[in-house]
Amino acid sequence: MENGILGGAVIGYGGMGNFHSKKMQSVDGIELIGVYDIDPARHEIAKERGINYYNSREELLADSRIDLVVVATPNDVHKEIVIDSLRAGKNVLCEKPVTMKSEDLEDMIAVSKETGKLFTVHQNRRWDEDYLIAKRIFEKKTVGNVFRFESKVHGSHGIPEGWRGEKAHGGGMLLDWGVHLLDQMLTMMSPRKLLSVYASLTNITNDECDDGFYATFKFEGGIEWLVEVVTNNFIEMPRWYILGENGSAVIKNWDCDGEVVKVINWEKYDVVPVPAGAGLTKTMAPRNSDTVKSVTLERVEVDQKAFYKNLIAAINGKEPIEVTHEQLRLSVKLIETIFKSAEQNTVIKF
Numbered sequence: 001m002e003n004g005i006l007g008g009a010v011i012g013y014g015g016m017g018n019f020h021s022k023k024m025q026s027v028d029g030i031e032l033i034g035v036y037d038i039d040p041a042r043h044e045i046a047k048e049r050g051i052n053y054y055n056s057r058e059e060l061l062a063d064s065r066i067d068l069v070v071v072a073t074p075n076d077v078h079k080e081i082v083i084d085s086l087r088a089g090k091n092v093l094c095e096k097p098v099t100m101k102s103e104d105l106e107d108m109i110a111v112s113k114e115t116g117k118l119f120t121v122h123q124n125r126r127w128d129e130d131y132l133i134a135k136r137i138f139e140k141k142t143v144g145n146v147f148r149f150e151s152k153v154h155g156s157h158g159i160p161e162g163w164r165g166e167k168a169h170g171g172g173m174l175l176d177w178g179v180h181l182l183d184q185m186l187t188m189m190s191p192r193k194l195l196s197v198y199a200s201l202t203n204i205t206n207d208e209c210d211d212g213f214y215a216t217f218k219f220e221g222g223i224e225w226l227v228e229v230v231t232n233n234f235i236e237m238p239r240w241y242i243l244g245e246n247g248s249a250v251i252k253n254w255d256c257d258g259e260v261v262k263v264i265n266w267e268k269y270d271v272v273p274v275p276a277g278a279g280l281t282k283t284m285a286p287r288n289s290d291t292v293k294s295v296t297l298e299r300v301e302v303d304q305k306a307f308y309k310n311l312i313a314a315i316n317g318k319e320p321i322e323v324t325h326e327q328l329r330l331s332v333k334l335i336e337t338i339f340k341s342a343e344q345n346t347v348i349k350f
Helices: 015-026 040-048 057-061 075-087 102-115 129-139 177-189 306-315 325-344
Strands: 006-011 030-036 068-071 091-094 119-121 146-154 194-202 212-219 223-230 240-244 247-251 258-263 274-276 279-281 292-296
Touching: 006 015, 006 057, 015 030, 030 040, 030 057, 057 075, 068 075, 075 091, 075 102, 102 119, 102 325, 119 325, 129 146, 129 177, 129 240, 129 247, 146 177, 177 212, 177 223, 177 325, 194 325, 212 325
Parallel strands: 006 030, 006 068, 068 091, 091 119, 146 223
Antiparallel strands: 146 240, 194 212, 212 223, 240 247, 247 258, 258 292, 274 279
């Protein structure tokens, strides 16, 4: 550290490595010292961008100017690089998923404690505006006590090319988008206990690893979640659908289009049956318009640099780290449980 500025470096200079290098160049309190990747072509790209690059991981870890190492490699090599970096006296930020097995996570945490160096994971989607809007609806009881969340991310291109489609490297959507959505769910529900898990994985476009999944979760207090990732859907689905005792909410997309509909009059009235397919229904007839009120979503101001600001403050001993080891343990355990539920086609108590 020089003049109170942390030195940062990135191991794995692909898409996310480039993301992290740009963050270091835009956030106060840290500067990018350099990057390393096993692919020589990535070195050429770094050179074109005016970024210092190292010829080996060992050379990077030996640089005393570096206080923070970001590990942005394929998932299967996270453990080795994280531990080597911690033992070299560096603080470590690892891309998600931190690992595929709880035992590997425990090894990393043990070395973090042994060396006294900070170790955390890039769960940056806790600062997504759509999530923060859903979280506020829940906490403020905008639609009353919420009893169901549906959190969905859908695409139409299958799994991206490269290692993300290869099981050996920790590919698949559960270990990609799933990690983010599960972290959002667990963070919002804390400290409520997760009671049970049921999941199903899909292999529509990729036989080697999952290209999507459907998972349901039951929490104490009667709250149920559906978390869904699909990469072979061609009709847009809402990002969030929220059901409460006194209303409903929908967040349609990452632009946060949507609405909240609240019941403003619970008094009984005569319901007129309406046509429904080959018959009639009173149960599913719409409410009288004067008993409900529709309002636009209240937006949330978001700081896209918040994750890195907390990371820098935590390294400097000024704030507790947001993404804790206990949260990581819970997340990895849940991912293992989802795989088990899907394999056994059964509900598993958590």
